[in-house]
Amino acid sequence: MDGTLLDDANGLHEHLWPLVRELHRRGIVFCPASGRQYHNLLERFGEVADDVVFIAENGTYVVRRGHELSSDGLALDVVGRLVATVRELAGSGADVGVVVCGKDMAYIERSDAAFRAQADTYYARLRVVDDLRTMLGDPLFADEVLKVAVFDFGSAQATTAPALAGFRATHQVVVSGEHWVDVMSPTANKGTAVRQLQQALGITRAQTMVFGDFLNDLEMMDAADYSFAMDNAHPLLRARARFVAPRNTQNGVVRTISAMLGLAWTA
Numbered sequence: 001m002d003g004t005l006l007d008d009a010n011g012l013h014e015h016l017w018p019l020v021r022e023l024h025r026r027g028i029v030f031c032p033a034s035g036r037q038y039h040n041l042l043e044r045f046g047e048v049a050d051d052v053v054f055i056a057e058n059g060t061y062v063v064r065r066g067h068e069l070s071s072d073g074l075a076l077d078v079v080g081r082l083v084a085t086v087r088e089l090a091g092s093g094a095d096v097g098v099v100v101c102g103k104d105m106a107y108i109e110r111s112d113a114a115f116r117a118q119a120d121t122y123y124a125r126l127r128v129v130d131d132l133r134t135m136l137g138d139p140l141f142a143d144e145v146l147k148v149a150v151f152d153f154g155s156a157q158a159t160t161a162p163a164l165a166g167f168r169a170t171h172q173v174v175v176s177g178e179h180w181v182d183v184m185s186p187t188a189n190k191g192t193a194v195r196q197l198q199q200a201l202g203i204t205r206a207q208t209m210v211f212g213d214f215l216n217d218l219e220m221m222d223a224a225d226y227s228f229a230m231d232n233a234h235p236l237l238r239a240r241a242r243f244v245a246p247r248n249t250q251n252g253v254v255r256t257i258s259a260m261l262g263l264a265w266t267a
Helices: 018-027 038-044 046-052 077-091 113-122 133-136 156-163 191-201 219-223 236-238 252-260
Strands: 055-057 061-064 067-071 096-100 106-108 127-128 143-153 172-175 180-184 209-212 226-230 243-245
Touching: 018 046, 018 252, 038 046, 038 055, 055 191, 061 191, 067 191, 077 096, 077 133, 096 113, 096 127, 096 133, 106 113, 106 133, 113 143, 143 156, 143 243, 156 172, 156 180, 191 219, 209 219, 209 252, 219 226, 219 236, 226 236, 226 252, 243 252
Parallel strands: 106 127, 209 226, 226 243
Antiparallel strands: 055 061, 061 067, 096 106, 096 143, 143 180, 172 180
């Protein structure tokens, strides 16, 4: 989504909608794969939601027509340790905030306007709680945690990622944007989710196109013969992909798919 399908104003191009409908008519599955919450994606794609499959929370949650196809969550004790680590980082002076990402809801304890503005962009269902660790220890807490996301108002790669390095031996710690770091199950990533979807729907690598721009898209590049890095992509992602698509600001995804299928497209 961000840096790939969305433009820099956080918008979807008007030509995406007729393209998705044409793909559905041809029996081709269109799948937004994002670090965003499922409910956020559902909100953005509401008018074509039954025609697409959603890979949400960086591959930890795959949903088709409201039905879960796969999920890969975190143990609550690990989530609690992650929250404590981010608190320590904030206590050392880093301007960071944590989001506990559940299937049903995202949860935060930092509630200032600046942080809320960032969290509200990616989480359509968001709840402020007094204390995340108290919430996690409550026996009545029933949501399944898929991911822990940390927003860093500075550089996520320079500050937050090193602070979470101790979790790398047992979990995925992914810099998913300039300001975001995501921690997930060791088996969870977008590439795994794409492969699970391919298996569920009988789709091969040779029948798959993927597009990405940042480090949380790396494994996805290995799941398709037609792997495209956006022209604005991170250098490591460009090196992993087989092809390059026009920038997100040039409607690169829609233009590339349309060209591959011989569909008319206008700027």
